[in-house]
Amino acid sequence: MLVKLTLSSMRKMFKDYLVLLFGLTISIAIFYMFQTLAQNKAFVEANSLISSIMFVFHVGSFILGFITIFYIFYATSFIQTLRQKEMGMYMTLGAKKGKITQLMFFETFFIGIISLVVGIIVGVGLSIGISDLLMQQLDFSVEGFKAVYTSSILTTVIFYIILFLLTSIVNAWQIGRRSVLHLLHAGQKQDFVKVSGVKTFFGVLFAIILIGIGYFAMIEIEKLQQLGVILASVTIIPGTYLVFISFLPYFLKKLKQNRQLNEKGINSFTLGQLRFRMLNLTKVLGTVAMLIALGLGAMTAGISFYHNIEIQSSMFHANDVAIHQPTEQDLEALKSMDVTEQHTYTYKVTDDGIYFLKNKLIEDPPLVQAYNAQFELPKKQRVEDKLPASSYSLQEDAGSEELPENWWSAISTEINASYNMFGSTSVYVVDQAKYDEIDANDNEVILARVEDFKADIPQIEKIDKGQAQIAEKYRGEPVENTGSKFTNYVALKSLASGTIFMGIFLGIAFLMMMASVLMFKLLSSAGADIHRYSMLRKIGVRKSLLKKSIYRELFLLFLFPALVGLVHVIVGMQMFSFIIIEPYTKIWIPISIFFVIYGLYYLITVHLYKRIVLPKEK
Amino acid sequence: MSQPVLHVNHLNKVYGKKNENQFHALKDVSFDIESGEFVGIMGPSGAGKTTLLNVISTLDQSSSGTIEIAGTNITAMKQNQLADFRSEQLGFIFQDFNLLENLTVYENIALPLSLKGVSTRHIKPSVMNVAQKLGIEKIIDKYPITISGGQKQRVAAARALVHEPAMILADEPTGALDSKNAKSLMETLVHLNEKLNTSIMLVTHDPLSASYCQRILFIQDGQLYKEIHRNTTRNSFHQEILDVLAEFATSNELE
């Protein structure tokens, strides 16, 4: 009988259960998406630039697991909110406590299992969709990624079944423990969080210490290695939650105590809304902050790796392209590029050597990369060394002087007059007299810098093909790598693409989960808020004022975790400073994209929430 | 005589759209309430009392007829004007108390003042003043969930009174109270009515509560049925009310 009643009332609250299913499903889908990477060892190891990547994924699984546990406990407690009044009613009508407890257990577990099935299907779909999209958009071919991965499905199923068993037990236990009266009045009950100045002070202090240690570990990751990763995750996560748990209630209490503020217009209500479900709120905000940190972090790191390709491929070359013996097509390609600097040098080729004309070099010296032992982008500088002798050689040679270092790198790297181009033939720089003595044709090489290397890649690729043919002629063997900036770029890109893929893939996943957590928080409390707004409208609050209150309440809800998450990301990028040359280059791009999307999401959420809670009227 | 605070003229209320099952809940109702008057509305369940109150309180729209409150025709007003009007001119005590459970008693009472933009300096004295009158100053910092039903009722009354509205509209305010609390609430209303000259319109089923009024309108099936004035002591007025109600009962039996 009771079961029948339960089922029928579940049908009545279909919308609420849909909200819950949505929240759980997304969490499961994201967990699965993460596992498709974390468990696919062959793929991950083959595609990562980070040496102990598997270890990073293990830690990642742990972090995600931790957040998920927090979230699932929060989400399933929503069932309690939905049901306790009714359960209380059954109990006043004589239902046994044991029966109610049982009912709660099975209901929670049942919903868990449904969402598990749907979640895995959604997870597979998302994995396929996002990976396809990324590979297309970024022009990558990432081999070995499998959107349907059996062992990941298994892990997800086992993890969630255990989790749902636990939450079912907790839900059942909590319902069973409460008095009938407590259940009947549950909807009006305030989550009290006792705040005292001293407790807050130590809470915040402790949180700051924890986060400080974590930041230190991230900054010193090169020394601490794996220990640093572990240290950062076990300090920053609890630290983040603690910030919200200790600081937020205190902060709101202080705001409320400010009479001027609290008693102005509808402020007391807005703040009251935030305070009303404080305990849940701190959990949600902690979770959202962590997810923003992880998602934005992964995304930013991925995009940083992407920019790093270009930066790192400019490590050795100050110029973007060197064209030996340019053809008509080469010249045309060059014309269509946005060239900022161009030099032409002449040389002669004999069987014994390659001879560059000194005067041309000195009259119009190129830029080179200054040598530097650090792992950072070297400065460009113009070659200024004088060349007084009549003949210089790149290789050690008895008859000639050794070239000064900058000229050496200008010839062998920038102009690419090295083994890559000419095989083992010696290279010389000679004065006009000597040059004239050599019995061979004049050859030209054009050295050019362009405004935007990436934009001109199609042309540069064509040029590079021609250069490879020239190199083949001189070296007498097939040549794939001409050693040009372009070939460096291609090599780096194929190395980094896996890492970029993982970063962006996970970034999207985490941010989606973040969005679903916020949405869930809102939708799950909207039902209870409706009567409060209609009450306010009745006593004569203008609709515009109610809207303002909603905008403000949600703004604070969105703002706090975003700030905390952002700081985590900015410090966290330090972790990559030993593998990415300038991890902060263009970091504003992913961050501003994030804030634009986040802002839009805020507006959408406000709109949705308004539609639910504000009284309808003509 | 003074100007009426409420002037209801040929008021009709029909529930349901055209072509649908329509229900005529108020039929051609006309009456006045003078400024400073304390009027009770009585009638059997389903007679249209709450409907009348909702229409007068601008929470619901009338189908035809006019309502003027303090000289303003509210039937012609827009939603936002109505909201402002409610917050300035009217005080409500609803059938269910409708306190905001996320605010303390103090904040609940202070809300109408905050909304009016009263400065913080003046809010506290006003709130404490009504709280004292209603005997709830001891629970001022509690949340609604932790106070009794009677206390909630008094908080709701305090919130309705704090901004000194032109008129108080109360729907069965004593419905959930024991006789002692009911009596104390009614005495507060009388006190307000006499000392502050606040006009009050009160819907009630309870003859004893009704006996505190100066005049009682009886409605049945959406129509004004009878009107009685209190000229004697409260006790004999009480008896008079009981007689009218008995009349109702017999007329219903005859049908």
Ligand SMILES: Nc1ncnc2c1ncn2[C@@H]1O[C@H](COP(=O)(O)OP(=O)(O)OP(=O)(O)O)[C@@H](O)[C@H]1O
């Ligand atoms: N929203 C509505 N739609 C249709 N009919 C309604 C609506 N609200 C009330 N009614 C009908 O109008 C009539 C008057 O209802 P009203 O609530 O005014 O009665 P009441 O006098 O307050 O009764 P009670 O003493 O039981 O509270 C009733 O017959 C009721 O069924």
Ligand SMILES: [Mg+2]
């Ligand atoms: Mg009624």
